[in-house]
Amino acid sequence: MKDRVSGFKLSTSHFAKFWLIEPNIIFLNHxxxxxxxxxxxxxxxxxxxxLERQPLKFYRELEALLDAAKSQLAEFVGADASDLVFVPNATTGINAVLRSLSFRPGDELLTTSQEYNACRNVLNFVAEMTGAKVVVAEVPFPINAPEQVVEAVVECVSPQTRLALLDHITSQTGLIFPIRELVKELSDRGIDxxxxxxxxxxxxxxxxxxIGATYYTGNCHKWLCAPKGAAFLYVRRDxxxxxxxMIISHGANSFRADKSRFQLEFDWMGTDDPSAYLCVPEAIKFMGSLLPGGWSELRARNRSLVLQARELLCxxxxVAPSCPEGMIGTMAVVSLPDDGSGFEKVRSIPxxxxxxxxxxxxxxPxxxxxxxxxxxxxxxxxxxNKIEDYEYLAEVLPELFKEYDAI
Structure with missing residues (x-):
């Protein structure tokens, strides 16, 4: 089999000119x-x-710049700016919350079988350090309805449940969880x-x-398209x-009364490059300018494209779709053969x-x-991306499995 499928012509999306992605690759892993x-x-x-032209002046003015960026981000995610802080990534946000809270032996920390590995590791670490127990709700996959997620989580609640760590959108399976319903069910039971x-x-x-979550953390470098190293942590006021x-610095003993310690501590954890945070408003503005309907049209366009891709690949x-369309955003998964007819047949090959x-x-991926x-x-x-990207993938995959079935 040749490296390029016969008849495939590499074409470029009109919007690709705004990215540095190499033009000779098919990038389906945003x-x-x-x-x-x-x-x-x-x-x-x-x-x-x-920053480099006058570092002292820049850092003197940094707090005001961060406040302005947080204000625009807060509007975008439906929160008050005073309840948001910047963090480098969502994993840092998860660490900050879990490693700040107090647990004791007998407490239960609830999560699901689809929680992201890095964040699950934080939960495991905290449980080991405190004697708490991690309880895992088994979310079925393939899945027929979002209600199954709620049922799986609620079934695992007990009087000892102190906190639930939940994905909004799962990484491995691309599922949008019914997060408002999950938060409400748990909140009604007194669980953060x-x-x-x-x-x-x-x-x-x-x-x-x-949504009403006690704590929420999200990346700005993924679908919002800010530079790497931009994310946020939301914490309910109370x-x-x-x-x-994670880094204790000057804000820990600040005498200022005009801001919460929450803001003061997270705003300054030592000298670093804050430019990714400051570019979040520019990312919101630029991505929202690409289509006449702004962000709503952009999200709808990308979702439509990934649903077409899923249908084509299935x-x-x-194979059958693994979840209803209503649980899909702009990522989708399809199952590959695992019955001995594909790559698992020969463990030594890539x-x-x-x-x-x-x-x-x-x-x-x-x-x-x-x-x-x-x-x-x-x-x-x-x-x-464009539909031809997925058509090329769809042409390649069956041929590859035929090729390796012959080994």
Missing amino acids: GSFGACPIPVLEAQQRFRQL TLVDGAHAPGMVSLNLRE RQSLIRP EVLG VIQDILWERFKIEV VIYWPAYPKQLLRVSAQIY
Whole structure:
């Protein structure tokens, strides 16, 4: 089999010119780390130049710049700016919350079987340190309805449940959880919620006030397309005095009364490059300017494209969709063969993700989930993608499985 499928012509989306992504690759993995548009990168470079031209002046003015950026981000995610702080990534936000709270032996920390590995590791660490117990709600997959998520979580609640760590959008399976319903069910039972919203900003319309979570953290570098190292942590007003940053610095003993300690501590944890945070408003503005309908049209366009991609891939692979369309945002997964007819037949060969990249220049994640040999292929859709990208993938996959079935 040749490295390029016969008849395939590489074409470029009209919007690809705004990104630095190499034009000779098929990039279907926006969900992993995002991709920052050139105009936003240029804005970041301007902030960096300001910093280096007069560092003292820049840092004297930094708090006001951060406040302005937080204000615009807060409007975008439906929160009050005083309830948000910047963090480098959602995992840092999860760490800040879980490692600030007090637990004791017998307490139960609830999560689901689809929680992101890095965040699950934080939960495990805290449980080991405090003697608390991690309880895992088994969310079915494939899944028929979002109500199954709620049922699975509620069934695991007990009088000892102190906190629930929940994905808003799962990384491995691309499912949008019914987060408002989950938060309400748990809140009604007196249980605080920590929502891992790493993929949510920019993929779905967010209103943190309506969601009602006690704690919520989300990345800005993924679907919002800010530079790497930009995320936020939301903490409900009545819990802010409990939450401390991972780095303790000057804000810990500040005498200022014009801001909460929550804001003062997170705003300054030592010298670093804050340009990614400051570019969040530029990312919101730029991405919202690409289509006449702004962010609403952008989200709808990307969702429509990923649903088309899922339908196409399911058809060529002869598999059923793993979840209803209502649980899909701008990422979707399809199951790959795991019955001995594909790559798992020969353990020594590279995984399919490597082969797709090395031979066909298709960047798309393949995940052994929930465990080997079951495989999921996850596609993302961003405005620089086009249906031809997925058509090429759909042409490649069946041929690859035929090729390796003969080994």
